[in-house]
Structures are given as structure tokens and as C-alpha cells.
Amino acid sequence: MHLNRAIAALAGLLAALALAVPAHAIDIEQVYKFYCAQCHGLTGKGDGPNVGADFPVSPRNFTNAAEMNKLSDADIKNVILDGGPAASKSPMMPPWGKTLTAEEVDGLVKHLRKLCKCKGKQG
């Protein structure tokens, strides 16, 4: 009887875990491709489909380590949350603060660091 209950409890726990895991495991590359790639491009070169010859600005090329190193993680986070003007850049970069979760924003900062293979301005 006790064993049965223990097995039932374990099974319940496993089921709960199975349900809980996908909710937490965000696929940050998918998040990047869904929101950011429209302008920054699928590989981060700043060449998304919106960027035609007449596009008024050049979206940041995330693979340019020299440029990306000028920004701290906090700078990147602020621009994602509040848009280009938060870093005196173009309002063509929208504020995503009301769209993305905190976890997605943090994940995106890390993802951009992966794309630039750089650590950025420290402190």
C-alpha cells in the first residue's frame, strides 16, 4: 500500500516535471529569429528583410565584435527594453519591454554575446 502510494506520488512528480520543464526551457534562438531577425537578420549581420536600400538606418551588426565591445550587457538590455533612443540611437529599434519576458531579454543579451563572440564593456 505504502509502496503503491510512493509510486503514485513519484509518477505525479514526474508528470509535473514533464509539464514544467518546457515552460521554462526557452529556445532563445527561436526568440531571436522571431523578433530580432526582422531587422538584424537571421545570423545577426544587420541584414534582415526590412533593411532595403532605402531603410533609414543600419541595424546593428551583432557579429561586429569591435562595435559590440563598446556596449556593456546593461547597455544592450536597456536598448532591448526601451528602444534605440535609450542609447541615443534610432527609434527604428522599438522598445520590446512590454513584449518580451525578463528571461527572454536576459537570454537575448547572452545570445548577442554569442553572435559577436565578445564580452563587451565591463562594469
Added chain:
Amino acid sequence: MRPILAIVISAAAALGLTEPGHADPAAGKAIFEAKGCNACHYTQGPAREKTIADQLAKKGPELWYAGSKFQKAWLAKWLTEPKPIRPLAFNSLTEENKGDHPKLSAEEAAKVTDFLMTLTSDVVKPGSVKPKKSAKGRLIFVKKMPCSGCHAFPSRKKFKGGRSGPSLVGAGERLNPDWILAYLQNPKVFKPVKMMPVFVGILSPKDMKQVAGYVATFKAKK
């Protein structure tokens, strides 16, 4: 009433239902289903998408609030001559829109339109927005917010807007101005997961109304 008269009256009424111009949503629904439209468009709300994967799994836009979103005359015409609204294929950043949406005959289109116009959302408040070419609306659309970055729009300038969102050229003939506002105000009701940023809490309700009014002035041809 004499039985014969009753029969004549009901026969006339039945004929009346099949006359062109008379709304026939049930026939439209049957055509919608027979043509397999629901393979790409779902017509029962509320919105089902919870994750990006859910959104990416869709093959076409949801139509469960089509009657609140579209203008009837535009819809009936578009179904007979479907021209791309999105420059790129649905849910794609790399593929062009092939413009291969199935075409309906004028009679089918009228009935399907009658059906789609019955699909409404009470979040859309009739009479809340009037098309208005305001300087403020334009400023928000083109400068303050990056709407033009993703949406094509009628412009005399060189830059005529981005390509990742649906084109807004002709939005004044296509969209119900009240829906534009309702969508800006309650994006999650209509599209819980979308590539467009949420502007609730960023744009004031007044600003949203001005943008909606401005977009509602966009003509198909300049």
C-alpha cells in the same frame, strides 16, 4: 391566412434568401469549409496561440474576428482577386509571398464574405476611430515609433516602409479603423504571440487613437 397564401409567402421568402445581395452566412460557411480554407485559417475564437511555436505552426492568419477587422466591400473583392498583403510569405523572413492564395468566384466570395463578416469581437468598439491625417499620427508612425520599419505605407519619400509586416498600403480600404485601435490597445486578445512589439504602456491611448486614425487614411494608390 389561407394555406395557399402562406405557401406563396414562404416561397417568396425562400427565394429572397437566394437573391444576390442578401446575406447568406450559412452558405458562405459551407463554401469556406468545402474549399478547405480552415486548413490555414481558424475561425473560432478566442486566440489559441500561446508560444512562438504555436504561431509558427499556423499557415495563415486567424479569421475569428474577420468581421471586426476587415471592411466588407474590400473583403468580397479581395477574395475574387487575392493580391499579396504581406510582402513575405506568412511566418517567413526569407521567402517571398508567392501570391498563390486561392481565388473565389464573385458569387462564392460574396457568400464567404457574409460568413466572415459574422465573425466579430466585442473588444472592437464601433465608431471609436475616424480616419484622420493628423500630423501627430504621422509623427508617431514614421518617427517616434518604428511602425514604418516593418510595414509598407504610402509615402512620397524614398523610404516606403519595411517588409516583415503586412503592408499598410490601402489599409484605409482594407481595415476597420476601430479594429486598428482595438488591436493596438488589446494586442493579446487578437494576436497573443506576434512579431510586432506590444505598445500598451508605451503609447498613450490618445496616441494610439491618432495612429489608428492615420493608418486608416492609407489609400491603395498614391
